[in-house]
Amino acid sequence: MLKAKMFLDYEYRVGKLDRRVFGSFIEHLGRAVYTGIYEPTHPSSDEEGFRKDVIELVKALNTPIIRYPGGNFVSGYNWEDGVGPKDKRPKRLDLAWRSIEPNEVGINEFVSWSKKVNSEVMMAINLGTRGIDDAKNIVEYCNYPGGTYYSDLRISHGIKEPHKIKVWCLGNEMDGPWQIGHKTAVEYGRLAVESAKVMKWVDPTIELVVCGSSNPWMPTYPEWEYTVLDLTYEYVDYISMHIYYRKRPEDDTLTFVAKSIEMDNFIKTVASVCDVIKAKKRSKKTLNISFDEWNVWYHSAEKDRKVEPWQFAPPLCEEDYTVEDAILFGSMLITLLKNANRVKIACLAQLVNVIAPITTQPGGIAFKRTIYYPFMHASNMAKGDVLLTKVVSPKYDCKLYTDVPYVEGVAVYDEESKGLVVFAINRSLEESTLLEINIAGDTKYSRAEHIVLRDDDIYASNTLSNPDRVKPQSSIFEIKESKKIEIELPKFSWNVLRFTPS
Ligand code: AHR
Numbered sequence: 285m286l287k288a289k290m291f292l293d294y295e296y297r298v299g300k301l302d303r304r305v306f307g308s309f310i311e312h313l314g315r316a317v318y319t320g321i322y323e324p325t326h327p328s329s330d331e332e333g334f335r336k337d338v339i340e341l342v343k344a345l346n347t348p349i350i351r352y353p354g355g356n357f358v359s360g361y362n363w364e365d366g367v368g369p370k371d372k373r374p375k376r377l378d379l380a381w382r383s384i385e386p387n388e389v390g391i392n393e394f395v396s397w398s399k400k401v402n403s404e405v406m407m408a409i410n411l412g413t414r415g416i417d418d419a420k421n422i423v424e425y426c427n428y429p430g431g432t433y434y435s436d437l438r439i440s441h442g443i444k445e446p447h448k449i450k451v452w453c454l455g456n457e458m459d460g461p462w463q464i465g466h467k468t469a470v471e472y473g474r475l476a477v478e479s480a481k482v483m484k485w486v487d488p489t490i491e492l493v494v495c496g497s498s499n500p501w502m503p504t505y506p507e508w509e510y511t512v513l514d515l516t517y518e519y520v521d522y523i524s525m526h527i528y529y530r531k532r533p534e535d536d537t538l539t540f541v542a543k544s545i546e547m548d549n550f551i552k553t554v555a556s557v558c559d560v561i562k563a564k565k566r567s568k569k570t571l572n573i574s575f576d577e578w579n580v581w582y583h584s585a586e587k588d589r590k591v592e593p594w595q596f597a598p599p600l601c602e603e604d605y606t607v608e609d610a611i612l613f614g615s616m617l618i619t620l621l622k623n624a625n626r627v628k629i630a631c632l633a634q635l636v637n638v639i640a641p642i643t644t645q646p647g648g649i650a651f652k653r654t655i656y657y658p659f660m661h662a663s664n665m666a667k668g669d670v671l672l673t674k675v676v677s678p679k680y681d682c683k684l685y686t687d688v689p690y691v692e693g694v695a696v697y698d699e700e701s702k703g704l705v706v707f708a709i710n711r712s713l714e715e716s717t718l719l720e721i722n723i724a725g726d727t728k729y730s731r732a733e734h735i736v737l738r739d740d741d742i743y744a745s746n747t748l749s750n751p752d753r754v755k756p757q758s759s760i761f762e763i764k765e766s767k768k769i770e771i772e773l774p775k776f777s778w779n780v781l782r783f784t785p786s
Contacts, residue, residue: 286717288677288691293724296672299625306663308347308635311355313381314600317389319646320636334397337650341642342401346663351406351576351631352394356380358456359412359464363422366390368441382593395447411455412465419479420486427487451491457498459508469508473515480519493574494520500550506557513561522574530582539682541711544615555626573626577633580609601638608742610654614709614778617662621694624670651751657737661780665705668698691717702727706781710773721769728766730786734759738777
């Protein structure tokens with residue numbers, strides 16, 4: 285058995301955890317909306333056509349904010365197509381995903397759905413094909429109380445109260461040549477700042493996310509961040525980050541599950557660029573991060589190439605997540621939590637069917653993928669302050685990295701209830717690890733819950749025919765010595781240790 289140590293002190297904290305790091309994302313892409321959250325002919329559908337079985341699964345994830353409507357989709361989207369009487373809404377070609385968009389679901393339906401799942405909407409605007417005028421109009425439609433053209437238009441659509449959408453994304457991945465209306469950093473930075481100005485003039489209470497790089501492998505990274513922030517710094521509140529990890533044919537498991545190390549570097553670099561601009565501008569404002577797309581994404585690539593274009597709700601980006609994926613996913617979650625001082629919003633991309641923790645069968649069941657569980661655990665149990673968590677673990681070298689710790693973890697402490705939760709992964713394929721948790725401080729614990737997600741087959745997944753093949757197991761253990769707690773983390777596992785004070 286391997287041995288690792290974790291050191292915690294309630295006085296040493298990274299910072300307060302913003303619950304919006306457990307955000308998610310629904311794009312008009314594939315079957316996320318149509319036959320995902322919305323399927324009027326499904327037996328469980330409510331009066332608005334939303335699947336109640338999916339609502340229940342989303343509610344259990346306790347996600348406080350959901351980004352919408354894209355993604356790449358938003359860069360060609362006219363939001364006006366999706367409001368007003370449904371029978372008058374146009375069908376459009378969605379050039380981003382080469383699909384047919386019927387516009388049966390638009391802003392008002394999505395806001396209504398988000399309330400059913402207890403979430404807020406994080407709205408992205410189109411800065412691909414559109415610009416300043418539209419940026420101002422959409423905020424007026426959504427957030428202005430009434431008595432003006434767009435606010436009255438909303439009221440005429442049956443929505444009397446403004447939606448009061450707080451967080452807005454200034455476009456999506458504008459550095460990417462694949463984006464409709466792709467721009468250089470200067471072109472984008474100028475458009476973003478002028479759009480930001482008018483949006484905040486319409487509603488000064490909103491918060492704005494400016495586009496960072498689409499990933500750290502972009503040739504323009506991190507100069508993009510520098511140039512864009514130089515042009516927008518005082519008008520925006522967050523910079524976006526995106527990352528998806530894939531397993532390349534040459535990656536073995538130990539290499540694949542170590543990839544979150546890059547995510548940590550990525551966050552630190554973007555935070556540094558924000559701080560350089562802060563210093564350059566002699567600004568008092570610290571700009572934080574909205575990590576508004578993150579996940580594992582590679583299983584569906586081959587299948588997607590065979591999907592015929594110009595279909596309604598084609599099965600795109602449908603990932604069959606394994607236990608192996610859940611371990612990398614868990615380490616990504618841990619990385620986000622460890623950076624709680626700078627990452628204030630994060631969106632698991634995405635939520636239903638498309639690179640998602642939830643899969644639906646049209647007319648049939650909805651089920652949980654392996655990655656559903658780590659997200660549900662963290663989102664429901666992490667509360668309070670993230671502690672500076674020191675882990676001393678045996679390490680390994682792999683194809684891409686050296687000195688990868690087998691055990692990674694983070695602790696979150698809730699001052700009010702004195703509850704402590706530790707999230708940890710064991711990357712070892714061969715051995716379980718005895719983790720010794722050393723806690724400085726007065727709180728005493730006599731019992732704890734240990735939740736484990738693992739499987740003898742690391743490629744096991746949940747499928748339509750066997751939706752509960754992989755699920756977590758929970759046990760209670762007694763604690764003899766509150767300051768030095770020993771617990772065995774099984775090989776290749778995601779773990780939650782939940783301590784409640786005696
Ligand atoms: O989440 C799927 C796609 O990935 C989004 O549309 C885009 O922003 C990113 O490239």
